[in-house]
Amino acid sequence: MTEQEAVALFKCLADRTRLQILRTLAREDAYVELLSERLGMAPSTISFHLKKLADVGAVSSSKSQYYTMYTLNRALFDKTMLSILQQESDDAAVQDERERQWREKVLRSFFDEDGRLRTIPAQRKKRLIVLERLAEEFEPGRDYSEREVNLAIANFHDDFCTLRRDLVDECFMCREDGQYRRVVR
16 A cells, blocks of 8 residues: 555545445445445435445445445455555655755755855754755764864855754764764764
8 A cells, every 4th residue: 555545545534424334334235225224325425425425435336236335444444554554665765855856946045156054044944954064074984173173164154053962962973082074874
């Protein structure tokens, strides 16, 4: 089941009438008039809801003499909620691409053509992207003095103290005995 199908199913199930229809069909197959009689609703209402349930694959229909019989799709409901939630999204690649494009947009909006940081983002999510970019200036596994860190950051922005502190606070770098080291994420 795709993510889109799961969303459609959950939206469809969020209706009392549809749940009543499904409970009835769980006991036995039925046709519109029988469901209408048992649930005390108009046949047109039952037909409307059966169409919605059929669209998401919750029920199927077949002709039986004069009637269209509706059957519960038991295989769909035999799946556990957890198995549906754990399925990998079909759109994972699309989501990854959107995330990459958004990150690039954030970097373009905060860094000028010369690679200098215009302003430090106020929004944490955007600030993390900027800090990650700054952390790339430091080699993993190498120790840096505070002066080296300040000089490297000063190439990007004049407020190197705030950025250095943010790099440590957000775990892009660690500080130990006056030495800084890039944390590999």
